[in-house]
Amino acid sequence: MKILYLDLSSGISGDMFIAALIDLGVDARRLELELGKLRLEGYHLHVTRGHKASLEGVKFDVHLADEHNHGTQSHTHDHTHAHSHAHSHEHGRNFAQIRQLITASQLSDWVKEKSVAVFQRLAVAEGRIHGLPPDQVNFHEVGAVDSIVDIVGACIALELLGKPRVLASPVVEGTGWIECAHGRLPLPAPATLAILGARGIAVSQCGEPNELVTPTGAALLAEFVDAFGPMRAVVAEKIGYGLGTRDNQTRPNALRAVLGDSIIEGQAPEAAAAAHDWEIDTIAVLETNLDDINAEILGNVMEKALAAGALDVFHTAIQMKKNRPGVLLTVLCAEADADKFSELLLRETSAFGVRRYAAERRKLHREFRTVQTPYGSVTVKLGKLDGKVLQAAPEFESCKKLAEQAKVPIKQVYETALRSFPPSLLT
Numbered sequence: 139m140k141i142l143y144l145d146l147s148s149g150i151s152g153d154m155f156i157a158a159l160i161d162l163g164v165d166a167r168r169l170e171l172e173l174g175k176l177r178l179e180g181y182h183l184h185v186t187r188g189h190k191a192s193l194e195g196v197k198f199d200v201h202l203a204d205e206h207n208h209g210t211q212s213h214t215h216d217h218t219h220a221h222s223h224a225h226s227h228e229h230g231r232n233f234a235q236i237r238q239l240i241t242a243s244q245l246s247d248w249v250k251e252k253s254v255a256v257f258q259r260l261a262v263a264e265g266r267i268h269g270l271p272p273d274q275v276n277f278h279e280v281g282a283v284d285s286i287v288d289i290v291g292a293c294i295a296l297e298l299l300g301k302p303r304v305l306a307s308p309v310v311e312g313t314g315w316i317e318c319a320h321g322r323l324p325l326p327a328p329a330t331l332a333i334l335g336a337r338g339i340a341v342s343q344c345g346e347p348n349e350l351v352t353p354t355g356a357a358l359l360a361e362f363v364d365a366f367g368p369m370r371a372v373v374a375e376k377i378g379y380g381l382g383t384r385d386n387q388t389r390p391n392a393l394r395a396v397l398g399d400s401i402i403e404g405q406a407p408e409a410a411a412a413a414h415d416w417e418i419d420t421i422a423v424l425e426t427n428l429d430d431i432n433a434e435i436l437g438n439v440m441e442k443a444l445a446a447g448a449l450d451v452f453h454t455a456i457q458m459k460k461n462r463p464g465v466l467l468t469v470l471c472a473e474a475d476a477d478k479f480s481e482l483l484l485r486e487t488s489a490f491g492v493r494r495y496a497a498e499r500r501k502l503h504r505e506f507r508t509v510q511t512p513y514g515s516v517t518v519k520l521g522k523l524d525g526k527v528l529q530a531a532p533e534f535e536s537c538k539k540l541a542e543q544a545k546v547p548i549k550q551v552y553e554t555a556l557r558s559f560p561p562s563l564l565t
Contacts, residue, residue: 140302145394149350152288154380157198158395159295161378191390195379233261234273263332312346329353340474422476426489429464516555
């Protein structure tokens with residue numbers, strides 16, 4: 139599988155992302171033809187080559203029809219797109235309408251799914267900020283058109299690039315303020331911060347007095363990037379630059395994208411490229427050896443860690459120095475949360491130190507299906523690899539609720555749900 143590595147030292151926006159992928163080899167004409175399947179009017183694309191701080195790259199612009207002077211205007215960044223009022227505007231589209239536009243198109247199922255998912259991240263973030271359900275978040279006509287082109291275009295470009303695994307450097311944002319439809323707001327923009335926070339993505343600010351990461355850029359990162367960190371054994375085959383509009387003070391306004399292979403454990407690039415379609419991410423593993431902790435305190439620490447968002451917590455019996463029995467307490471968490479859980483272990487246990495290292499995971503693609511049983515509807519979680527279902531597990535809470543209503547053992551509902559699942563999907 140190919141690797142797409144995004145260098146975020148100068149930030150990311152939707153148009154910069156598409157421009158970088160065009161510079162990597164995505165055919166701009168094919169991209170435009172695919173976007174035509176949306177049957178969206180009122181815009182045309184401009185793709186040009188240019189320079190930012192001596193770096194040559196691609197500039198991608200969406201030129202929008204201006205009803206008032208019968209001309210065109212091009213968009214730059216997208217922090218003004220989302221509109222918070224629940225009432226309908228004469229020239230606006232809300233998230234529900236945008237979702238319908240995408241799903242009714244002739245685009246591929248993958249592009250439809252990913253485009254809606256990216257838009258949903260934007261709508262959920264804006265909805266939480268302004269106290270609205272996601273479907274009621276309204277996008278101005280100008281914002282709606284270029285948001286749709288940027289987001290759907292980004293998904294199309296990734297598909298044309300072969301749907302590589304996406305990795306990225308840590309997220310860096312500027313400082314200062316932005317002027318948008320809601321007034322003067324501090325950086326990071328509220329929607330950007332909410333989108334990144336919902337996915338558990340850490341963000342750091344630098345001295346650049348401009349917005350570097352737009353809400354659309356943040357939503358693309360949250361949807362597609364498996365892991366954030368420095369490059370690790372990436373063989374760069376192509377390097378592309380997506381150029382922004384402004385001239386930054388401390389760094390070039392360009393998104394660098396690297397397409398290549400990842401050499402893992404000494405494998406040749408060809409072997410790495412032949413990987414399965416499993417999901418890959420990186421987590422933090424925290425460990426500490428304990429031989430003098432009360433069992434009740436240990437149980438309380440595990441409950442606190444899980445309540446605080448740990449991915450998993452467990453302890454293992456071990457033998458320590460001088461043949462003392464002890465436990466190895468392990469916490470799995472997102473890399474961004476490692477310091478938080480390290481502090482929890484040091485404060486809540488008798489540990490004098492915590493070991494920390496990164497671990498790369500391989501995960502089955504997860505899907506949820508609903509099956510009908512004599513007891514009611516049960517949600518079943520599926521684990522898929524290379525398009526085949528390898529695991530099927532009825533959700534415990536669904537089974538528990540129905541078992542209590544029917545006054546039967548949970549395992550009876552569980553087994554019935556498995557038998558009710560279409561056998562053809564389990565082969």
